[in-house]
Amino acid sequence: MPENLDNRKRKILQAIVEEYIETSEPVSSGSLVKNEELKCSSATIRNEMAELEQIGFLEKPHTSAGRIPSQKGYRYYVDELLREDNLSRKEIEMIKEMMETKVNRLEDLTKIATTTLSEITHYTTIAIEPNVSNHTIIDIKFILLGTRVLMAVILTDSGIIRESIIKFDEDLTQEQIDDLTYIFNNKLVGKPLEKIDGPIEEYIVEEMKTGIRIIEKIIEEINKLLEDSKTYIEGANKVIDMPEFKKQEMAKDFLNVIDAKDIIADVINTGMAKDINVYIGSESEREELKNFSIVTFNHLLDGKDIGTIGIIGPTRMDYSKVISVMKYISKKLNDDYKKGKF
Amino acid sequence: MPENLDNRKRKILQAIVEEYIETSEPVSSGSLVKNEELKCSSATIRNEMAELEQIGFLEKPHTSAGRIPSQKGYRYYVDELLREDNLSRKEIEMIKEMMETKVNRLEDLTKIATTTLSEITHYTTIAIEPNVSNHTIIDIKFILLGTRVLMAVILTDSGIIRESIIKFDEDLTQEQIDDLTYIFNNKLVGKPLEKIDGPIEEYIVEEMKTGIRIIEKIIEEINKLLEDSKTYIEGANKVIDMPEFKKQEMAKDFLNVIDAKDIIADVINTGMAKDINVYIGSESEREELKNFSIVTFNHLLDGKDIGTIGIIGPTRMDYSKVISVMKYISKKLNDDYKKGKF
DNA sequence: TTTAGCAATCTATTTCTTTGACTGCTAATA
DNA sequence: TATTAGCAGTCAAAGAAATAGATTGCTAAA
Numbered sequence: 001m002p003e004n005l006d007n008r009k010r011k012i013l014q015a016i017v018e019e020y021i022e023t024s025e026p027v028s029s030g031s032l033v034k035n036e037e038l039k040c041s042s043a044t045i046r047n048e049m050a051e052l053e054q055i056g057f058l059e060k061p062h063t064s065a066g067r068i069p070s071q072k073g074y075r076y077y078v079d080e081l082l083r084e085d086n087l088s089r090k091e092i093e094m095i096k097e098m099m100e101t102k103v104n105r106l107e108d109l110t111k112i113a114t115t116t117l118s119e120i121t122h123y124t125t126i127a128i129e130p131n132v133s134n135h136t137i138i139d140i141k142f143i144l145l146g147t148r149v150l151m152a153v154i155l156t157d158s159g160i161i162r163e164s165i166i167k168f169d170e171d172l173t174q175e176q177i178d179d180l181t182y183i184f185n186n187k188l189v190g191k192p193l194e195k196i197d198g199p200i201e202e203y204i205v206e207e208m209k210t211g212i213r214i215i216e217k218i219i220e221e222i223n224k225l226l227e228d229s230k231t232y233i234e235g236a237n238k239v240i241d242m243p244e245f246k247k248q249e250m251a252k253d254f255l256n257v258i259d260a261k262d263i264i265a266d267v268i269n270t271g272m273a274k275d276i277n278v279y280i281g282s283e284s285e286r287e288e289l290k291n292f293s294i295v296t297f298n299h300l301l302d303g304k305d306i307g308t309i310g311i312i313g314p315t316r317m318d319y320s321k322v323i324s325v326m327k328y329i330s331k332k333l334n335d336d337y338k339k340g341k342f
Numbered sequence: 343m344p345e346n347l348d349n350r351k352r353k354i355l356q357a358i359v360e361e362y363i364e365t366s367e368p369v370s371s372g373s374l375v376k377n378e379e380l381k382c383s384s385a386t387i388r389n390e391m392a393e394l395e396q397i398g399f400l401e402k403p404h405t406s407a408g409r410i411p412s413q414k415g416y417r418y419y420v421d422e423l424l425r426e427d428n429l430s431r432k433e434i435e436m437i438k439e440m441m442e443t444k445v446n447r448l449e450d451l452t453k454i455a456t457t458t459l460s461e462i463t464h465y466t467t468i469a470i471e472p473n474v475s476n477h478t479i480i481d482i483k484f485i486l487l488g489t490r491v492l493m494a495v496i497l498t499d500s501g502i503i504r505e506s507i508i509k510f511d512e513d514l515t516q517e518q519i520d521d522l523t524y525i526f527n528n529k530l531v532g533k534p535l536e537k538i539d540g541p542i543e544e545y546i547v548e549e550m551k552t553g554i555r556i557i558e559k560i561i562e563e564i565n566k567l568l569e570d571s572k573t574y575i576e577g578a579n580k581v582i583d584m585p586e587f588k589k590q591e592m593a594k595d596f597l598n599v600i601d602a603k604d605i606i607a608d609v610i611n612t613g614m615a616k617d618i619n620v621y622i623g624s625e626s627e628r629e630e631l632k633n634f635s636i637v638t639f640n641h642l643l644d645g646k647d648i649g650t651i652g653i654i655g656p657t658r659m660d661y662s663k664v665i666s667v668m669k670y671i672s673k674k675l676n677d678d679y680k681k682g683k684f
Numbered sequence: 685t686t687t688a689g690c691a692a693t694c695t696a697t698t699t700c701t702t703t704g705a706c707t708g709c710t711a712a713t714a
Numbered sequence: 715t716a717t718t719a720g721c722a723g724t725c726a727a728a729g730a731a732a733t734a735g736a737t738t739g740c741t742a743a744a
Contacts, residue, residue, distance in 0.1 A: 028706060041718050046707065064706045064725045104509045104563070143483055145497050151505075155487050161507060163493075167446045221446070236578070237597035240590075248582075251593065255579035370737055383687050388738065406694040406737050 005057075005076075011037055012048050013057055014081040017069045021318050024243045026066035071281040071315065074293070078278050078319050086324040091120055095325070099332060106159050110299060110307045111232075113329055118235035120325050123313040124258070126296070128265055129229040130307045132160060132193045140184045147171045152222060156193060158304035166221045168214060176211065180218070183207045195223050229269075231261035244291070244314045253288050257312070263288060268296055268308055276326055281315045293317045297326045301337050347399075347418075353379055354390050355399055356423045359411045363660050366585045368408035413623040413657065416635070420620050420661050428666040433462055437667070441674060448501050452641060452649045453574075455671055460577035462667050465655040466600070468638070470607055471571040472649045474502060474535045482526045489513045494564060498535060500646035508563045510556060518553065522560070525549045537565050571611075573603035586656045592633055599630050599654070610638055610650055618668055623657045635659045639668045643679050 005013065015035050016027045029042040029049060038045065049067050052058045057073040060066075069077065098116040103109050110127050118125040135156040143151045148171060153163040183204055188196075196219045204219075205212050236258050245251045257263050267284040271277050276297045282290040295317070296310030309329075311322055347355065357377050358369045371384040371391060380387065391409050394400045399415040402408075411419065440458040445451050452469050460467040477498040485493040490513060495505040525546055530538075538561045546561075547554050578600050587593045599605050609626040613619050618639045624632040637659070638652030651671075653664055 026706090030706075042706095043708095043718050043720090044716085047717090050708080060707090062706095062725060063708090064704095064723085066706070105507050139487065141485055141487070143485060143495065145481065145483070145495065145503060149503075151495065151503075153485065153487065153493065161487060161491075161493075163505065165447050165503060235601065237594070237601040240594045240597050246590070248588070252579070252582045255582050259577065259579040368737090372737075384737095385687050385689090385739095386685085389686090392739080402738090404694060405739090406692085406735095408737070 005052075008038070008040075009048055009052060010081060011035075012045060013052060013069070013073060014077065016049075016058065016067060017073060017077045017081070018320075020068050021316055024316060026061055026068050028066035031066070071283070074280045074315060074319070075283075078280070078323075082323065083320050084324055084327065086320040087328060091325070092328065094120060095328060095332065099329070099336070105161065106301075106306055109333070110309060113299070113309055113333060114232070114234055117309065117311060117325060117329060118238060121311055121318070121322050122235075122238050123311040123317070123322065124233060124235045124238050126264055126268075126294070126308075126310045126312060127232040127234075128268055128308040128310075129231075130160065130299075130305045131229060131269065132156060132162070132226060133195075135160060135193045135304060137188050137191055137193050140181065140188060142177050142181050142184070144172060144174060144177050150177070150218070152218065152225075154193070154222070154225065158301060158306055160306060162225050164221050164225045166218060168217065170211075170214075172214070176208075176214070179208055180215075193226060195226060229265060231265045233258055233261060233264075239313065242314060244316065250291055250314075253291060257288050257292065260288075264294065264310075264312065267294060268310065271296075273298055273305075276323055276330075277310075278319065278323075291315060293319075295319070295322050295326065297330050299330070299333060301334065350380070350382075351390055351394060352423060353377075354387060355394060355411070355415060356419065358391075358400065358409055359415060359419045359423070360662075362410050363658055366658060368403055368410050370408035373408070410658075413625070416622045416657060416661070417625075420622070420665075424665065425662050426666055426669065428662040429670060433667070434670065436462060437670060437674065441671070441678075447503065448643075448648055451675070452651060455641070455651055455675060456574070456576055459651065459653060459667060459671060460580060463653055463660070463664050464577075464580050465653040465659070465664065466575060466577045466580050468606055468610075468636070468650075468652045468654055469574045469576075470610055470650040470652075471573075472502065472641075472647045473571060473611065474498060474504070474568060475537075477502060477535045477646060479530050479533055479535050482523065482530060484519050484523050484526075486514060486516060486519050492519070492560070494560065494567075496535070496564070496567065500643060500648050502648060504567050506563050506567045508560060510559065512553075512556075514556070518550075518556070521550055522557075535568060537568060571607060573607045575600055575603060575606075581655065584656060586633070586658065592656075595630050595633060599634065602630075605630060606636065606652075606654065609636060610652065613638075615640055615647075618665055618672075619652075620661065620665075633657060635661075637661070637664050637668065639672050641672070641675060643676065 015032055019027045029045040032038055032045050033042050056070055057076060058067040059070045095116055099112055101112055114125045114127045135158050138157050139155040141153040145151050148168045150166045151163060155161055201219055205215050208215060239245055239254060263286055267279060267286060279294040292312055293315045294310055294312045296308050298305050299307045299309055357374055361369045371387040374380055374387050375384050398412055399418060400409040401412045437458055441454055443454055456467045456469045477500050480499050481497040483495040487493050490510045492508045493505060497503055529546060543561055547557050550557060581587055581596060605628055609621060621636045634654055635657045636652055636654050638650050640647050641649045641651055
């Protein structure tokens, strides 16, 4: 439940957040007087600022400095004060141009969206493969590569293709492969792509004439394929010029997060799936992320989740710009899809 | 042609390089006197150091500091003075343990070697997919996924598998796929995996009954597959604790290099293929790398290059440890291979 | 050829001072 | 009651000066 702030407090908070995002310096009462919307003296603003600090929206680095937004302050700003139409004509042109490339796979489309996002926002971007468990299998293919190596390819209705190479200690015959293909398809096509469990495994083993070990291994590998959702990070160098990274500790935290990609995957997968998700500082409940914010959106086609795209940066992030770009890219991906681009 | 240094100068250079690698502080004549192998006074050492600086093996950060090795100094050290048996029993155990995992693909083996290397050396590791142009094709498979999506899988004699998904604007028939498979195999199996050129393309087009556009597209995609060699980087956070990264500029350079992986790929691909390759500072002729060294080895199985593995770190790098680990891992990969592990 | 000894050099550290940017409070004002 | 002017108090950041410490290069003697 967002506290109710009166109009002047809202204006002051908004002005502080925006000025701090721009300059990365604590904002003083004096500099706010220049804001044309605020028709009062610096003393009045000081009183208001003191109150905003009292209720937790602002903090002071030290007595004689200006104020900076607290995590709660950012949250209020994002939920209540943000402007979402923060894209210049030039930026829209850039996005359009960058996203024109033709691609063969959905994954490549994600890649392009990611690069675009990074270029426009100047933050580090993240792409996480979708959790495919609510997608429907439309085909499973097994291809024998050599006599002991099998390639399994799974296709889903949303156009996602996953493949895995499996090596055996014994020879496989083409006949076995044909059997496998038949039975796996029979049992799994049309079903949601969930983990293959005990009962299904038993059924398949029963149907097959040979090789329980082979089936076990295949199921193991397929399950592995379903579980792991790869995370890609791009533009790690984008952050280096930001003033917050002058502090060794923050730079260290950042590199650690970038390296242990699962930290980010974890946060995103446990989050709720809103249109656009914003995790500010320690809201993500990971110590390493307390100085960072993550903003993501789910790349949806026809209601199917085909991956999460996001950015990570300091809590002093240009939320307005980031969210504007994301909304635009998200819409464009869908429009292109409807126009049959993919 | 390595200059000839007398024995004492060699010892002094070696001691300076090793102490500087360990402490990252300029080495003084005084601290070298403690070295038991050097039976002379600090004054004598100072004279020798002055001469070593004269001929370019050492440098001074400023008048009243000790000496640090120059790039030329490191080079002499690596070529002439390096000890290669610099692995503790404990480290060998660690390597053995980490490399025990069973894998299905050669690529996964590379991944494991990379992780091991990073853990043992505490530097950032690099893996670059092999240039497959001298490998021989043993099979090409085309699999139809849906009516307009084709998957091409290429197998080489070295066990490398490359696959690509190709999307068409028109429907494909199974018959066409069978034709494609037959003709491509006929023409390319047993040949080195080079770019498919004009004459071959013409031949294939002639043989096929239909769809010159389809063939063009397939060849385009296959050629793309052969060209791009992906680069993976792991352990970027390993560097953060090194004193040299206190300097903003170096941290920036490093992140840029990590982000623009092709810089590294470029250096490695233009290098000569020795057993182990060491690029010190600006030897790699890329401005961004002037403060970094790269050490790589080629992962060879039966003489076939199946990928390059390496590390990147500051020029003040523990070359001895790095090279020792690499030799050990390289040998182990080969031994495992001969024992049929893969 | 080697070494002891010493002046000269230069960085890094510490301490002190100064400056300037804010705030918070008080008392006057509308 | 809400606003504001004015001013003392606080604190960090920047600058200046002093100090300490490390190391070299040179000279002259061994």
